Amino acid sequence: xxxxxxxxxxxxxxxxxxxxxxxxxxxxxxxxxxxxxxxxxxxxxxxxxxxxxxxxxxxxxxxxxxxxxxxxxxxxxxxxxxxxxxxxxxxxxxxxxxxxxxxxxxxxxxxxxxxxxxxxxxxxxxxxxxxxxxxxxxxxxxxxxxxxxxxxxxxxxxxxxxxxxxxxxxxxxxxxxxxxxxxxxxxxxxxxxxxxxxxxxxxxxxxxxxxxxxxxxxxxxxxxxxxxxxxxxxxxxxxxxxxxxxxxxxxxxxxxxxxxxxxx
Numbered sequence: 001x002x003x004x005x006x007x008x009x010x011x012x013x014x015x016x017x018x019x020x021x022x023x024x025x026x027x028x029x030x031x032x033x034x035x036x037x038x039x040x041x042x043x044x045x046x047x048x049x050x051x052x053x054x055x056x057x058x059x060x061x062x063x064x065x066x067x068x069x070x071x072x073x074x075x076x077x078x079x080x081x082x083x084x085x086x087x088x089x090x091x092x093x094x095x096x097x098x099x100x101x102x103x104x105x106x107x108x109x110x111x112x113x114x115x116x117x118x119x120x121x122x123x124x125x126x127x128x129x130x131x132x133x134x135x136x137x138x139x140x141x142x143x144x145x146x147x148x149x150x151x152x153x154x155x156x157x158x159x160x161x162x163x164x165x166x167x168x169x170x171x172x173x174x175x176x177x178x179x180x181x182x183x184x185x186x187x188x189x190x191x192x193x194x195x196x197x198x199x200x201x202x203x204x205x206x207x208x209x210x211x212x213x214x215x216x217x218x219x220x221x222x223x224x225x226x227x228x229x230x231x232x233x234x235x236x237x238x239x240x241x242x243x244x245x246x247x248x249x250x251x252x253x254x255x256x257x258x259x260x261x262x263x264x
Contacts, residue, residue: 002225005212006060006068008033008053010041011151012243013184014071017095019247020209021069022227025216029227031063035260037235040147042116042182046078049118053079054086055260059232061087066221069212070094073115073181073204077124091215098211099179099204100128103136106200108176110137114166114192115181117142125181139173140181141166147184151239160191167195177202187243232258 005021007014011034018030033056035041041049053075060068068083068090070076076094084092096119103111113125119142126138143166149159170178177200180186186203193201216222229250233240237255244250 002029002223003064003066003221004029004031004228004230006031006033006057006063006065007071008035008056008060008075009071009183010035010039011147011184012239013147013150013182013187015243015247016183016186016203017069017071017205017208020205021212022248024209024213025222027223027225027227028216029223029229031060031065031230032232033060033258033260034231034233034240035235036151036233036237036240037259039151039235040116041072041074042118042142042144042147044118046118046122049074049078050082052260054083057083057087059258059260061090065090067091067212067215068093069208071183071208073099073183074118074122077119077122091219093208093211093215095183095204095208096124096181097128098208099181099202100125100132102202102204102207103129103177103179104132106177106202108200109135110139110174110176112170112173112175112178112199113138113140113181114143114170114178114185115140116147117144119181125179139170139175141170146188147182150184150187153239153242156191159188160195163188163191164195167192171196175199179204187247231255234259
């Protein structure tokens with residue numbers, strides 16, 4: 001089926017999910033929504049995130065998507081179950097739940113999670129991980145400035161200082177693996193790897209991509225046509241334009257501006 005996959009995030013972070021999906025499903029088309037007007041999501045309340053996310057989901061559903069990937073951990077924590085109830089016939093997957101599965105699949109007991117303040121406050125990562133394996137010990141830390149620094153192309157030295165500070169508590173806990181609990185964070189994975197040393201880095205985007213492939217195969221929804229991608233943004237589009245080119249190798253001719261206010 002040649003309908004597109006719908007993907008959304010607060011900004012460019014969800015492009016790491018797009019990249020992972022296209023790596024194993026190169027013929028798939030996608031519609032990508034970046035809600036830059038409300039970035040960073042991690043500083044909003046769960047009620048606000050639910051409103052933002054459901055409006056975007058309604059917008060994407062109206063465009064005729066065949067599967068929805070929530071490429072924002074905070075949104076996955078807040079709206080995944082509700083979205084599935086509202087759209088029972090649409091396959092919907094969340095990056096946070098994929099990250100929990102990935103963590104449980106590793107032979108480590110002490111799991112660290114680096115995420116936004118909003119995601120950490122939901123405690124959904126510990127809940128989902130322990131639901132799958134109660135023996136795992138989960139330690140969370142938030143890194144509030146990091147999303148904005150990535151979106152604004154801040155100097156590496158500034159990003160490294162923030163990452164080092166945010167990881168300090170997790171390193172003291174003796175973590176053996178670290179889940180990147182925000183889809184923006186893989187964009188500075190090299191810096192994070194240098195700061196955590198021998199700790200294994202876990203990127204949920206790869207697990208989410210495998211889940212998308214499995215669902216499309218099972219539902220006979222795989223595309224057999226040339227891919228066509230569309231990008232929508234609610235606010236500033238400068239970072240999206242730069243990252244689409246540098247991360248995906250796609251030279252965007254047009255980014256469509258959309259306020260996503262026409263939803264539920």
